Amino acid sequence: MQDRRRVVITGIGAITAIGVERQGLWEGLLAQRSAVRGITRFDPTPFRSHSAAEVANFDAGDFMERKRTRRLDRFGHFSVAAAKMAIGDSSLNLAEENRERIGAMMGTALGGVGYAEEQCGHYYTKGVKDVDPALALMVFGGASSCNIAIEFGVQGPNSTNAMSCASGTIAIGDGFRQIRDGYADVMICGGAEAPLWPLTFGAFAIIRAMSTRNDDPGTASRPFDRDRDGFVMGEGAAVLILEERARAIARGAPIYAEVVGYGMSNDAYHMTAPLPDGTQAARAVERALGDAAVGAGEIDYVNAHGSSTPLNDSTETLAIKRVFGESAQRLQVSGTKGYYGHALGASGAIEAAICALALQQDWLPPTVNLQTADDACDLDYIPRTGRKARVEHIVTNSFGFGGINAALVIRRHS
Amino acid sequence: MLSDRQTFLDNVPRESFERVARLAASSLQASLAFVCTVRDGRVAVRGKFDTTGTPAADDEIAELDRVRVADAIASGRVALIHSERGGSGASPLIVVPFSAEQDSAVLGALCVVGATERDWSDRDVAAIAGLVETLSSELTLHSTIYDRKEEEVKLRHTTLHDPLTELPNRTLFMQRTDQAIARAKRYPDHLFAILFLDLDRFKVVNDSLGHQVGDELLVAVARRLEKCLRTEDTVARLGGDEFGILLDRIRVVADAARVAQRILMSLAEPVNLSGYEVYTSASIGIVDSATAHGIPEYMIRSADMAMYRAKGAGKARYEMFDRAMHADALARLQLETDLRHAVQREEFIAHYQPVVSLETGQIAGFEALIRWKHPERGLVPPNDFIPMAEETGMILPMGQWIMREACRQVSAWQQTFRRAEPLAIGVNLSVKQFAQPDLKQLIADIVETTGVHPNSLKLEITESVIVGNTDHAITVLEGLKSIGLEIYMDDFGTGYSSLSYLTHLPIDCIKIDRSFVSQMETKDRHFQLVRTILTLARSVNLRSVAEGVESTPQLLALRKLGCEFGQGYLFSRPLPPAEIEELLARNPSW
Known part of the structure; x- marks a missing residue:
């Protein structure tokens, strides 16, 4: 039927601390190990927290012309490179496409703030002549989706949101609606984040949001564990190719999963602390379920936000119970930030990619580093070891500073 | 009623009377014949001829004859005045009053003046009576036609006017607007404005004091609106508590705003209705022909939109229809199509x-x-x-x-x-x-x-x-x-x-x-x-x-x-x- 537009995921690109590209990400998940280490990029000793999940083995020159790499900062490299991987993965031949019907939507919490910080140092030490002339065009958040548009010539709907840790999820949700509502046929969606510069990193240490388990970085990010003490900053990007289902089938594209629902809300409460009763986090999930017309009882797996902060993980558990009621007890939930830390605006996109792969591979990743159960976190979090499981419907949550809540419903494609 | 019956006489063509008078003069060899009509006691001569059938130079009749004619008409009977030999020299006169058929009111008389030495025979009287009968039939016809025309006029008035306030209604307002639009098209300098006025809280008056008082309020408002306007402007009741005002030929748009201001001030005075002191106010939307034109419906709707903005902005005020609203209105019109x-x-x-x-x-x-x-x-x-x-x-x-x-x-x-x-x-x-x-x-x-x-x-x-x-x-x-x-x-x-x-x-x-x-x-x-x-x-x-x-x-x-x-x-x-x-x-x- 003509008026029915469904949206499927046909390409995945990822840059994470546990692996680069779709294959790298999946292999990293199967390894069931944390990639969090002591920071090497700069000296973290002025700050309370010393660990991060850094992306190694990434050379922007592998994904774009050398000349172009100099016009982008690390966050820009991540954006364009992840998009290129995703497009390649989806075997989209852009030259043959109507590129006005292809858009890009990205999310990033901080954009090029880290790079701006570095240039700031140049300015104060060596003066204006030592400042990168492209600075102005590198640091704004919109550089993410705009550089994707320029690199690939896609002229459809385009935006980059900056809704902190939920921005990747929001980008995918908004992109999904662009296609469902007929404004575009393909959307290049995801999130990118490169925050590992001293002051950008340190700012989060100053507000005591990050783990201080400096002596054992590999277990610092431990979602839902009793001894969690804050998030661990990560970096990276993930980009999904969302595509209108009929045309994806017609061109024989690989289909990982279908995006069926999206919901969001704001706690309207506090910049860092979640609303204690979890009602608005729950509301975002409920909206996504309603958007998908999927009953709570039909959900098999939740990829939690699970940031490993004391407040998030217990509140998220409360929110899940609100939404799923009795069926929460048979629900499988895992938080995957133990693997690759919290890549802020990229996290939601990385986790959406993980959900799509979980549906395709029939394997649910574990919550690594979950060693001791917390009284306030009493669900089945798939501790330590992943599970072979054929699931139908998945919810993925992202909750961020500013009280923002977003959720997606993704299902097995049939 | 009598005067009503006589008004149609003004529309009877002069020839109808002249023909009878001419015939009377020539057939009776009279020195003069004329028809006179009476209206409100005043006698008017409608055609005066001499023996040769030539129109007499003037419409005057001799003073003495005038009195005689008036008497005869008042009596409603044929008056036969023979010559008075060796007397005053007054001419013999025959006066035959006439009326329209089926109506006894005397409308006038056919008067024939003979030579001084002449007496009137029965045949003379019969001939004149015959002529009068013809005239009567003709007048009946005229009267019927006149009545029908009158009715049409009245009907046109009622279909184009609001019976309660006696103001023009929406239809007439549209017609006038249409004419104004045509003028504005022909003369580029011609500027006019439409005001759309809606009473604030009229429903409250209606619901609390009753429809009777509500109606009285509408009439009172109508009279006040008329007072605020020039005679060439049109104020119409468009329905319910909505009024439309057409300000034709204004110099600048600000003129329309001034009128609106005047209306708002006039309406601010309390109205005394059936012993209640009622306060009312109105919201007014203004559109001028330079901003929006085309068809009356569109202009009126534009003014209506501006009125809604005035309501939204707190009532008892006016708002001008502007370009942005124009764009909205066009979009709406398009959507409707x-x-x-x-x-x-x-x-x-x-x-x-x-x-x-x-x-x-x-x-x-x-x-x-x-x-x-x-x-x-x-x-x-x-x-x-x-x-x-x-x-x-x-x-x-x-x-x-x-x-x-x-x-x-x-x-x-x-x-x-x-x-x-x-x-x-x-x-x-x-x-x-x-x-x-x-x-x-x-x-x-x-x-x-x-x-x-x-x-x-x-x-x-x-x-x-x-x-x-x-x-x-x-x-x-x-x-x-x-x-x-x-x-x-x-x-x-x-x-x-x-x-x-x-x-x-x-x-x-x-x-x-x-x-x-x-x-x-x-x-x-x-x-x-x-x-x-x-x-x-x-x-x-x-x-x-x-x-x-x-x-x-x-x-x-x-x-x-x-x-x-x-x-x-x-x-x-x-x-x-x-x-x-x-x-x-x-x-x-x-």
């Missing part, structure tokens, strides 16, 4: 929002919602076209379409997805549809042809359908129910929500408004209200649907309170049919 086409081309599609049985957690049925698939704009949100459809009456064909389509669709689903209780379908019924005299037949026909189980068709009505004429509504509803379908009361709790509805109306189910449901988990008052509504409904054997269910805790609370059905974004947004089919195939449970 498109909507008319949409009705003809059936550009509508039906979406369905699941209604879930809270007892079983499964889908029990749907509410059908119309969506407009605009060929260029895509899916138009309902709020952008439903109110317009209501206003323009296009809601009727649309309402019929969605009912037929929904019944057809659900009938098909009932075949494919068999349930213990067949899938139900709720269809909204607007006020205009409800007023259709053949509504029952229409619906019966749809049920018959689509094969939907009549009991699974739920007509969703709102209170506005009932307000005003409950008895009539009950009759209609009972008629509809006799087909076998059920009546749902939509948006319950938002209007008067009179408890008597629950007992008196033949309804089967109430839909609790979303505003209560959506806040029932956070606001205890809302929770208690929902609980009370549910208890009440149950006590009179009505089922309930909770609208706007958005969260799991709401669902659980409603279930615990014994609410039968739920509908809302927690379950699903309205979906196109294909997705509903998939949903039914999965058969989820909440």
Whole structure:
């Protein structure tokens, strides 16, 4: 039927601390190990927290012309490179496409703030002549989706949101609606984040949001564990190719999963602390379920936000119970930030990619580093070891500073 | 009455009189013959001829004859005055009064003056009487024609004027506007403005002091408006408490604003009506011919839009229609045209929002919602076209379409997805549809042809359908129910929500408004209200649907309170049919 537009995921690109590209990400998940280490990029000793999940083995020159790499900062490299991987993965031949019907939507919490910080140092030490002339065009958040548009010539709907840790999820949700509502046929969606510069990193240490388990970085990010003490900053990007289902089938594209629902809300409460009763986090999930017309009882797996902060993980558990009621007890939930830390605006996109792969591979990743159960976190979090499981419907949550809540419903494609 | 009867004389052509006078003069060899008519006691000569049939030089008659003629007419009889030999030298005179047939009022007389030595014979009198008879018949004809013309004029006045205020009505106002537009087209400098005036809170006066006082207020306002305007301006009553003012030939737009200001000040004075001192005010929208023109309807609507802005800005003020509003208005006009086409081309599609049985957690049925698939704009949100459809009456064909389509669709689903209780379908019924005299037949026909189980068709009505004429509504509803379908009361709790509805109306189910449901988990008052509504409904054997269910805790609370059905974004947004089919195939449970 003509008026029915469904949206499927046909390409995945990822840059994470546990692996680069779709294959790298999946292999990293199967390894069931944390990639969090002591920071090497700069000296973290002025700050309370010393660990991060850094992306190694990434050379922007592998994904774009050398000349172009100099016009982008690390966050820009991540954006364009992840998009290129995703497009390649989806075997989209852009030259043959109507590129006005292809858009890009990205999310990033901080954009090029880290790079701006570095240039700031140049300015104060060596003066204006030592400042990168492209600075102005590198640091704004919109550089993410705009550089994707320029690199690939896609002229459809385009935006980059900056809704902190939920921005990747929001980008995918908004992109999904662009296609469902007929404004575009393909959307290049995801999130990118490169925050590992001293002051950008340190700012989060100053507000005591990050783990201080400096002596054992590999277990610092431990979602839902009793001894969690804050998030661990990560970096990276993930980009999904969302595509209108009929045309994806017609061109024989690989289909990982279908995006069926999206919901969001704001706690309207506090910049860092979640609303204690979890009602608005729950509301975002409920909206996504309603958007998908999927009953709570039909959900098999939740990829939690699970940031490993004391407040998030217990509140998220409360929110899940609100939404799923009795069926929460048979629900499988895992938080995957133990693997690759919290890549802020990229996290939601990385986790959406993980959900799509979980549906395709029939394997649910574990919550690594979950060693001791917390009284306030009493669900089945798939501790330590992943599970072979054929699931139908998945919810993925992202909750961020500013009280923002977003959720997606993704299902097995049939 | 007499003077009325005589006015037609002014329209009788002079030749009618002259012909008779000429004939009289020549046939009787009179030295003079003339017809005179009387109006309000004054005699006027209408044609005066001498023996040769030549018109006399002047219309004067001798003083003595004038007195005689007047006397004769007053008596209503033929006066025969013979020559007075050796007397005053006055001429012999014959005066024959005439009237129009079937009417005894004397309208005038045919007067013949003979030579001084002449007497009048019977034959002379008979000849003149014959001529008068002819004249009478002719006058009768004129009188009848005149009456008819008068009637036409009067009729034209009543069709173009408002009987209450005697102001021009909408039709005349449109005509005058049309003329002004034509002038403005011909002369580029010609500027005019239209003011659209709506009384503020008129309904309050009507409701609290009665229609009598309301009518008096309208008349008083009409007189005040007239006083604020020049004689060449037109003030019209466009309907209800709406007035239109056409300011033709203004120099600058500010002139219109000044007039509006004057009107506002004039209306600020209290009005004394049947002993009540009533304060009134008005909101005025102004459009000038330089900003918007084209057709009268468009100009008036533009002024109307500006008036609404004045209302929105706090009433008792005026607003000018500007370019931005012009763009809005054009867009609206375009949308309206498109909507008319949409009705003809059936550009509508039906979406369905699941209604879930809270007892079983499964889908029990749907509410059908119309969506407009605009060929260029895509899916138009309902709020952008439903109110317009209501206003323009296009809601009727649309309402019929969605009912037929929904019944057809659900009938098909009932075949494919068999349930213990067949899938139900709720269809909204607007006020205009409800007023259709053949509504029952229409619906019966749809049920018959689509094969939907009549009991699974739920007509969703709102209170506005009932307000005003409950008895009539009950009759209609009972008629509809006799087909076998059920009546749902939509948006319950938002209007008067009179408890008597629950007992008196033949309804089967109430839909609790979303505003209560959506806040029932956070606001205890809302929770208690929902609980009370549910208890009440149950006590009179009505089922309930909770609208706007958005969260799991709401669902659980409603279930615990014994609410039968739920509908809302927690379950699903309205979906196109294909997705509903998939949903039914999965058969989820909440």
